[in-house]
Amino acid sequence: MAKTVADLDLDDEHITIGVQDTLQEGARRMLSISGGIVVVLNDKNNVKGVLGHNQFLKAMSESADPAEAKCAEWMEMDFLQVHQTDKLKQVLSEIKKRSPQAVVAVDENNEFCGYFSPSDYQEASNLVSTMKSLGM
Secondary structure, three states, X not given: OOOEHHHOOOOOOEEEEEXXXXXXXXXXXXXXXXXXXXXXXXXXXXXXEEEOHHXXXXXXXXXXXXXXXXXXXXXXXXXXXXXXXXXXXXXXXXXXXXXXXXXXXXXXXXXXXXXXXXXXXXXXXXXXXXHHHOOO
16 A cells, blocks of 8 residues: 555644744744744645745845744745645655755645655655565
8 A cells, every 4th residue: 555645744843824924923933843844824724835944044134124024025935735645655756856945735625734844754765665665
């Protein structure tokens, strides 16, 4: 049986924020997690972009006012959206082809349901290798 995105635990290494929230709020939320990214969502829970350390640093280096600047102004939009039902082998192949800044998982309604972190990538690679070695 082929493993899918839904077989991974995508609930860690991220926190969410709205597109109209400020960079200050985004930084505050990012500090509440040990690593990962801030996923920027619209009112319908659709992913619009992501904020990582680099986006916050770029905003500060360009003198953005963190109390006024919106997350939508500084978010990275180079992300790959995958569905929970997507097979891990296909997702890994697409990640290798595109090399996106982030990979996010969505449900059947295209609503955000998790962040595919580097550790999830490693877990997926291991699962696919194991399945392959078992002839599955």
